[in-house]
Amino acid sequence: MLVRKSFSKHSYAFSNLPWFFQLEKSGIECLRTPAHATLTTGSGGLSFRPMKTAAIRSAVLVAGVVLLVGLVFAAYTQHAWEDYWITFRASRNLVTGHGLVYTPGERLHSFTSPLGVLLPAAFCWLTGNQSDNLVLWLFRLVSLGALAAGVVLLFRVLQTLQLRRVSCWLTVALIGLDAKILDFSVNGMETGLLIFFLALAIHGLMVPGPRQMLRIGVGWAGLMWTRPDSCIYIAILGAGTLLFLSGKTAGHSRRGWGKLLFRAGLVCAVLYLPWVLWAWSYYGSPIPHTIIAKGTNQPPILFDDLVTDLAIFPLTLLTPFASSLPFTFLPAYSDHGGWPISLVIASYALGLPAAFAWLIPKVRPQTRLFSLAYFIGNFFLTAVLRSFSPWYLPTVAVFGYLTIGLIFDQALCLALALSQLGWARGWCCHLPNLLRVSAVGLVLGQATVTVCVARQLQVQQSLIENGLRRQIGLWLRDHAQTPHDTVLLEPLGYIGYYSGLKMLDFPGLASREMVEARKRLGPGKQNLVYLELKPDWVVLRPWEADCGIYIDKQGLQNDYELVRVFDAADKIQAISWLPGRPYLQFDQTFLVFHRKPGAGLNPLASGPGE
Numbered sequence: 001m002l003v004r005k006s007f008s009k010h011s012y013a014f015s016n017l018p019w020f021f022q023l024e025k026s027g028i029e030c031l032r033t034p035a036h037a038t039l040t041t042g043s044g045g046l047s048f049r050p051m052k053t054a055a056i057r058s059a060v061l062v063a064g065v066v067l068l069v070g071l072v073f074a075a076y077t078q079h080a081w082e083d084y085w086i087t088f089r090a091s092r093n094l095v096t097g098h099g100l101v102y103t104p105g106e107r108l109h110s111f112t113s114p115l116g117v118l119l120p121a122a123f124c125w126l127t128g129n130q131s132d133n134l135v136l137w138l139f140r141l142v143s144l145g146a147l148a149a150g151v152v153l154l155f156r157v158l159q160t161l162q163l164r165r166v167s168c169w170l171t172v173a174l175i176g177l178d179a180k181i182l183d184f185s186v187n188g189m190e191t192g193l194l195i196f197f198l199a200l201a202i203h204g205l206m207v208p209g210p211r212q213m214l215r216i217g218v219g220w221a222g223l224m225w226t227r228p229d230s231c232i233y234i235a236i237l238g239a240g241t242l243l244f245l246s247g248k249t250a251g252h253s254r255r256g257w258g259k260l261l262f263r264a265g266l267v268c269a270v271l272y273l274p275w276v277l278w279a280w281s282y283y284g285s286p287i288p289h290t291i292i293a294k295g296t297n298q299p300p301i302l303f304d305d306l307v308t309d310l311a312i313f314p315l316t317l318l319t320p321f322a323s324s325l326p327f328t329f330l331p332a333y334s335d336h337g338g339w340p341i342s343l344v345i346a347s348y349a350l351g352l353p354a355a356f357a358w359l360i361p362k363v364r365p366q367t368r369l370f371s372l373a374y375f376i377g378n379f380f381l382t383a384v385l386r387s388f389s390p391w392y393l394p395t396v397a398v399f400g401y402l403t404i405g406l407i408f409d410q411a412l413c414l415a416l417a418l419s420q421l422g423w424a425r426g427w428c429c430h431l432p433n434l435l436r437v438s439a440v441g442l443v444l445g446q447a448t449v450t451v452c453v454a455r456q457l458q459v460q461q462s463l464i465e466n467g468l469r470r471q472i473g474l475w476l477r478d479h480a481q482t483p484h485d486t487v488l489l490e491p492l493g494y495i496g497y498y499s500g501l502k503m504l505d506f507p508g509l510a511s512r513e514m515v516e517a518r519k520r521l522g523p524g525k526q527n528l529v530y531l532e533l534k535p536d537w538v539v540l541r542p543w544e545a546d547c548g549i550y551i552d553k554q555g556l557q558n559d560y561e562l563v564r565v566f567d568a569a570d571k572i573q574a575i576s577w578l579p580g581r582p583y584l585q586f587d588q589t590f591l592v593f594h595r596k597p598g599a600g601l602n603p604l605a606s607g608p609g610e
Contacts, residue, residue, distance in 0.1 A: 055156075055159065058155065058159075059152045059155065059156070062148075062151055062152050062155050062172055062176075063148040063149065063151070063152050064148075065176065066144075066147060066148040066151050066176045067144055067145070067148045069176065069177065069182065069450075070144040070147065070148070070182055070185060070186055071144065073182050073183070073186060073450070073454055074140050074144070074186035074187075076454055076458055077183070077186075077187075077454050077457040077458045077461055078458070078461050078462075079183060079186065079187045079457045079458070079460070079461045079465075080136060080187055080188050080461065080465065081183075081184070081187035081188045081189050081493070082465070082469070082491060082492070082493035082494060083188070083189065083391070083493055084136070084187065084188025084189065084493065085188075085493035085494050085496065085497035085498075086102070086110065086111065086492050086493045086496065086497075086509060086510065087110075087111045087113070087116050087117045087120065087188075088117075088120050088124075088132070088135070088136075088188070088497065089102055089496060089497045090102050090110055090111055090117055090121075091117050091118075091120040091121035091124055092121070092124055092129065092132075094117075094121045095121055095124045095125045095129055096129065100117065100121075100282070102496075102503070102510040103502060103503070103510065106512070107282060107283055107284070108283065108289050108510065108511075108512055109279060109283040109285065109287070109288045109289045109290070110288075110289055110290065110509060110510040111288065111290065112227060112228065112229075112288045112290050112291070113190045113225075113226055113227055114225050114226075114275050114279075115190055115193055115225050115226050116189070116190040116193075116226070119139055119142060120135055120136075120139050120188075123135045123138040123139060136188055139188060140185075140186045140188075142192075142193075143185045143186065143189075143190065143191070143192030143193055144185055144186060144192055145192075146185075146192040146193045146195070146196035147176075147181070147185045147191070147192035147195050147196065149196050149199075150192070150195040150196035150197075150198065150199035150200070151172050151175055151176050151195070151199070153196075153199035153200060153202070153203045154171070154172060154175065154199045154202065154203075154398075154402070155168060155171075155172050156203065156207065157199075157202055157203055157206045157207060158171055158172070158405065160206060160207045161206065161364070161366055161406070163405070163406070163409045164409055164412060164413070166412065166436055166439055167405055167406075167408055167409035167412060167439075168405070170405055170408060170439040170442065170443065171401055171402060171404070171405025171406075171408075173443045173446065174401045174404065174405070174442065174443065174446055175195075175397075175398060175401045177443070177446040177447050177450050178329070178394070178397055178401070178446065178450070179331050179332070179449055179450045179453035179454075180331065180332050180390050180393055180394050180397065181195065181394045181397065181398075182450060183332065183453065183457060184390070184391055184394060187457075189391055190226050190227065191391065191394050193222070193226045194223065194226045194227055194230070194394070194395060195394065195395075195398060196222070197218075197219050197220075197221075197222030197223045197225075197226055197230075198219065198223060198230075198233070198395060198398060199219075199398075200215055200218060200219035200222065201215070201216055201219030201220055201223065201234070201237060202219075202237070202402075203215055203219070204216035204217075204219055204264070205237065205241055205245070206366060212260065213260055213263050213264050213267065214264075214267060216260070216261070216264035216267075217263070217264035217265070217266070217267025217268045217271070218267065218268075218271065220234045220264060220265070220267075220268035221267065221268040221270075221271035221272045224268065224272040225271075225272060225275065228288065228291075229385075230395070232376075232377075232380050233373065233377065233395055234268070236372065236373045236376045236377065237369075237373060238261050238265075240368075240369040240372045240373055241257055241261065241369065242254055242257055242258065242261070243369075243372070244358075244365040244366075244368045244369045244372070245257065245365050245366070245369060289508075289509070289510075289512070289515070290509045292515060293507045293508040293509050293511075293514070293515050294507055294509075296507060296508065296515050296518050296519055297518055297519070297522065297523040297526065298386075301383075301384060306383065306384070309379070309383040310379060310383070313375075313378075313379050313382070313383070314356070316382065317352065317355055317356075317378070318352075320348060321335075322382075323378055323379075323381075323382040324378050324381040324382050324388045324393070324396070325348070325351045325352070325355060325378050326344060326347055326348045326351065327347075327388045327390075327393060328347070328351050328374075328378065328393055328396055328397050328400055329347040329350055329351060329397060329400065330343065330344065330347045331449060331452075331453045331456070331579075331580060332390030332393075332453075332583075333390060333580070333583045333586075334580065335388070336580070336582040336583040336586055337580075337582040338578075338579060338580040338581045338582045338583065339579065339580060343449065346445070350400070350404060351374075351400060353404075353407060354371055354374050354399075354400045354403040354404050354407070355371065355374055355375045355378065355400075356371070356375070357371035357403055357407055358371035358372040358375060363406070363407065363410060364406055364410065366406060367403060367406040367407060367410070370399050370400075370402040370403040370406065371399075371403045373399040374396060374399040374400045374403055377395065377396035377399055378396060381393075381396065408435065408439065411435060412432060412435050412436075415428075415431040415432040415435055416432050418431065452579035452580070453579070453580070455577065455578065455579060456578065456579050456580045456581075456583070456584070459572070459575060459578055459584060460583070460584050460587075463568045463571050463572060463584070463588075464568065464584060464587045464588070465494060467568055467571075468566045468567075468568055468587070468588075468590055469491060469493070469494035469495055469587075469590075470494045470498050471566060472494075472495050472498075472499075472539060472566055472590055472592065473494055473495040473496070473497060473498025473499040474498050474499070475564065475566075475592070476495065476499040476501060476537060476539075476592070477498065477499045477500055477501065480499070480501055480536070480537075481536070483500065483501065484501075484502055485501050485502065485536040485537060486501065486502045486503075486504050486533070486534070486535045486536050486537070487499065487501050487502070487503055487504060487535060487536070487537040487538070487539060488504045488505075488506070488529075488530060488533065488535035488537070488538045488539070488550065488551065489503070489504075489505055489506070489538070489539035489540070489550075490505065490506050490540075490541075490544070490550060491539070491587075492505040492509055492510060495539060496510065501537075504529075504533050504535050506526075506529075506550050513533055514529060514533065517529040517532045517533055520532075526550075527548050527549060527550055527551055527552045528552055528555070529551075530551045530552070530555055530559075531555070534595070535595070536594065536595050537592065537593065537594055537595070538550075538551055538556070538560055538592075538593040538595075539590055539591070539592055539593075540590070540591050540593070541586075541587070541589065541590060541591070542589050542591060545591055556593065558599070559595060559596055559599035560593035560594065560595055560596060560599070561593060561594055561596055562591055562592070562593055563592055563593065563594045564591075564592040565589065565590075565591055565592070566589070566590045566591075566592070567588065567589045567590075568588050568589070569585070569588045569589055572584050572585060572588050
C-alpha cells in the first residue's frame with residue numbers, strides 16, 4: 001500500500017474520521033492513487049506518470065468486448081423493435097421521393113429522433129433501397145460502434161477520477177452488459193448513439209484538457225439530435241456541475257463553470273438549431289407529433305403539483321413500485337412478470353443508495369452529481385412522463401451504474417485503509433475480498449440476466465414479430481380493397497410498415513386525424529373515434545376487444561366482423577425455458593376485424609350507450 005508519509009506523523013483523531021466511504025485526510029494514498037499510473041518521487045513530491053500503453057490496451061479491450069457482446073446478442077436475437085419500423089417507413093419514403101413523412105402527402109412529424117430517422121434513410125439510399133434487413137444491420141453496426149465508444153469514454157472518466165481497476169471494470173461491465181442498453185442499441189432504436197453522446201458530455205465535464213467546451217457542447221447537441229427529451233438530462237448535468245463540482249474539478253470556480261457551460265450551450269444551440277428550423281418549416285412545428293399524440297387528453301402538469309411531487313419523491317422512492325426506480329436495472333417490461341422476485345429485490349436494493357447518495361456530503365462530488373442525475377431522472381419518468389417505457393430507462397440506468405461504481409470504489413478504499421487505522425480485526429480483515437467477490441457476483445448476475453433476456457427476445461422475434469405482426473401486415477396488404485384502406489390499431493410498427501396502408505393508430509403517432517378526434521371527444525369517450533374515422537380494418541388484442549379500450553364494444557359487434565385470428569399461444573406455452581413469458585403472452589393473439597358492408601357509421605350520431 002502506498003503511503004504519502006508515515007502514518008504516525010499524522011495527528012489523526014477518531015472523532016475527525018469521515019466514517020462514510022472517504023478518508024481523504026487520513027494520509028492513505030490508496031484512496032487517490034489511480035490504478036493506471038506509476039508512482040515516482042522527487043524533490044517536488046509525488047507525481048504520476050500515465051501508462052499510456054496500458055490505457056490504450058484497456059480502451060481497446062473495453063470496446064472489443066462491448067462490440068463482441070453486442071454482435072452476438074444481435075445475431076442471436078435478430079430483434080427489431082416495433083418502433084423502428086414506424087421510423088423506417090418515413091426513412092424509406094424520404095429515399096423514394098415521398099418526403100420525410102409516414103404517409104405520402106401528409107407532412108406529419110411521426111418520429112422522435114432525427115438521427116434515428118436520417119441514418120437509416122442514408123443507409124437505404126446508399127444500398128439502393130434493395131434490402132431492409134441490410135439497412136437495419138448497418139444501423140446496428142453504427143449504433144453498436146457508438147455504444148462501444150461511449151463505454152470507452154466512461155472508462156476513461158473513471159480512470160481520471162482515479163478509481164481502482166476493479167471499480168472501473170465493475171462499472172463498465174454493468175453498463176455494457178445491461179440487457180436494455182444492449183437491446184435498444186441493436187434493435188433499431190437510437191440508444192447506442194444516445195449513450196455515446198451522453199458519455200462525451202460527461203467526459204467533457206470530468207476530464208479537463210483541450211476542447212473541454214467542445215466536448216460538452218457537441219455531446220449535448222448529439223443528445224438533442226438523438227432524443228429531444230435529452231434536454232432534461234442536459235439541464236441536470238449542468239445544474240449538478242454547478243452545485244457539486246465548482247472549485248473541485250479542473251480548478252473551475254462556480255463562475256468559471258458557468259462561463260464554460262454557457263459557451264457549451266451555445267455550441268449545442270448552433271449545432272441543433274438547423275434541425276429545429278428545418279422541422280419548423282417542413283412540418284409547421286419543431287415539436288414531434290409523437291409527443292403531441294402521447295400528451296393528448298393527459299391531465300396537465302401544474303408547477304405547484306410538480307414541486308409537491310418533487311418534495312415527497314424521496315418517500316415515493318421508498319415505496320416499492322411507486323416509481324420507475326425498481327425498473328431501472330430490470331429487463332424491459334419486467335412489470336409483466338415472469339422474473340424471480342430475488343432479481344426485483346436486487347435491482348431495488350442497488351437503486352436506492354444510488355438515488356440518495358447525493359445527499360451525503362462525504363462522498364465524492366462526482367458521485368453526488370451522478371446520483372442527483374439518477375434521482376431527477378427517475379423523478380422525470382415518474383412524475384412528468386408518467387411512463388416507465390423501457391426505451392426511456394437506459395439513460396437513467398447509466399447514471400445509476402456510475403453512482404454504484406463510485407460508491408463501490410470508496411467502500412473498497414475504506415476497507416483497504418482499515419488496516420492502517422488498526423481496525424482490521426475479525427471479519428473486517430476479509431472485507432476487501434468480500435467486496436471484490438460481490439463485484440464479480442454483480443457482473444455474473446448482470447450477464448445471466450442478459451442471457452435470459454436474449455432468449456426471451458429471440459423467441460419474441462420469431463413468434464410475435466415475424467410470426468404474428470409482420471404476417472398481419474402482409475395479410476392486410478393482400479386483402480385490402482384499395483391502397484387507401486384505413487386500419488385502427490395500437491401496435492403501429494410492423495403492421496403499418498408491411499401493410500403500407502393508412503394507419504389510424506392509437507394514440508395517433510402517425511395520424512393527425514386520430515389526435516384531433518381524441519381531443520374533440522375528450523378522455524372519457526376516446527373509444528368512440530371509430531364513429532368519426534370509419535376505419536376499414538380494426539386490429540385488436542382479445543382483451544382490448546373485450547374491454548372496449550380503443551373501440552366501443554357494442555360498436556365493434558354491430559359494425560365489424562371478425563375475419564381472421566392470428567395466434568401463437570400454443571407455441572409460446574410449449575416452450576419449456578422462456579424467461580419473462582408473460583411479456584410474450586401479452587401479444588400472443590391478435591384479432592382482425594373488417595367493417596361490414598353498409599355499416600351505419602354516422603359521425604354525428606350519439607355514441608353507444610348514450
